[in-house]
Amino acid sequence: MGRYVVRRLLQMIPVFIGATLLIFLMVNVMGDPIAGLCGDRQCDPATAAQLRRDFGLDKPVWQQYATYMGNVFTGDFGTAFNGQPVTELMGTAFPVTIRLTLIAILFEIVVGIVLGVVTGLRRGRPVDTGVLLLTLVVISVPTFVTGLLLQLLLGVKWGWIDPAVSSAAPFAELIVPGLVLASVSLAYVTRLTRTSIAENRRSDYVRTAIAKGLPRHRVITRHLLRNSLIPVVTFIGTDIGALMGGAIVTERIFNIHGVGYQLYQGILRQNTQTVVGFVTVLVLVFLIANLVVDLLYAVLDPRIRYA
């Protein structure tokens, strides 16, 4: 196990370098980062050259990348063009997005798994057909439609929630955005759990558990659920990374100043440092989430042993 973790951590290095280099290069071809700094007017050439020198933009790209990565590892993600350190932006954005992601994951776990178990145990019944249809609708409708619709109905028409989340973004205000963020994954979790439960329900070890005279709830929770949730846990784990980076649409709709919002702003304003910095952290989150999922897999299924 220990050796496996070390190997996996070592494997993460090339992936990390590759991913960050890619994003670094992509941001660089986006256009001249200096161009947007002087407002609507063309920058005065002397100022532009000065800014380029200050930001190290006159050096070759590989050198820029090396310098940047060197700084990243000392905790310096550079300065946004407005003079604010990127780490400061992260400090305000990440807690908000983490809260949002946490709510989304909670929805996936609680609602998704419960619906999946219920439908899996009642395959072909009206509950099953109804939920299945609902998941299909949720999956096919884009997030911005669900988001805007909920905002319009709950926020504007019925006034149950504030249409926009305040800048402090406390948990209570993030519930509806969290649900919107989770919606598509929630539908997938439901379907995945349903299939898994229905499949395992007919398995020999469940039959054994019934033959042992165990009460129904014990057969379901201890024998059926434990086995059926292995693929679901894997899905939810990998989804953490996707949710954190993929909240751009949801954060825009509800005006949440999280990672997605900052990324969006960064891209709009060609704020290279912000974009690269945030993406670098997201790459890390993604890699770690994947590693944790793989390790969790071995915990859940003893037949998998890493060496």
Add this chain to the structure above:
Amino acid sequence: MLLEVRDLHVEFRTRDGVAKAVNGVSYGVDAGETLAVLGESGSGKSVTAQTIMGILDTPPGKVTGGQILFEGRDLLTLKEEERRKVRGAGMAMIFQDALSSLNPVLTVGDQLGEMFTVHRGMSRKDARAKAVELMDRVRIPGARERVRQYPHQFSGGMRQRIMIAMAIALEPRLVIADEPTTALDVTVQAQVMDLLAELRREYRMGLILITHDLGVVADVADRIAVMYAGRIVETAPVHDIYKAPAHPYTRGLLDSIPRLDQKGRQLYAIKGLPPSLTRIPPGCAFHPRCPMARDVCRTDVPPLYEVTDAPSERGSACHFWRECLHG
């Protein structure tokens, strides 16, 4: 009588129609007795067993008639909660494939101990000690260490021993073993069967041994019930049946055992295939494959005739059992 099955009928509703899996099966097992239920796949032997245990998948399965008397109580009329308490404690079942029948993500200690925590309300610690004891009892070496292992870490024979240990955990009065050795190596088969026979003697359990292997039956069974297309076609004490079968189907089965003194000769096989359970032939279900079939076999369903010529109690569902017995 410990267990008495009376005129049991079980159907499956499938897309191709109603499959009549069990059509009026009656048999009984006494305490300490071993009944071997013999038959090809699809003969209804496993479905009967699952119905006795109450683990039939319903739907698609449905019990459409009959009684299952266990220690005098009709199990089919019990409430599910009562029925559950009988399972595991009063009667237990050993399945064919121990690898898929044991839960892959729980240790064998947990799976054995569960019997005691659930049925006897023991603490986890005591249940764990009981699990070790049971593993010792079925002669698994190093039980104390191996109790923490998972099913996949055991060999096929050892896994089947764990299944047996789980079945005898609460010292049930009846054990149903559904093809307990089919998935095992031949050398291991004998060991597992011996262990099962030994435990049956020790605890004076009734044992229903479901198999299609006539070789296994001869050594351990007291009585045999041969099933075909959801009916019992012959029932007799084990030695009588080997000496002189009273049903052409049993005779066919016995003739298809390879024998050392007939080396080199072509092995006998019953011609044709077992009937589809959605379209069981009229009259005697075996008549399309029977070498002795006559007109009456195509129209009249033979009842289970009492074989009066025999010194012991036996029955045959063949219109011409006398001919078969003496021919």
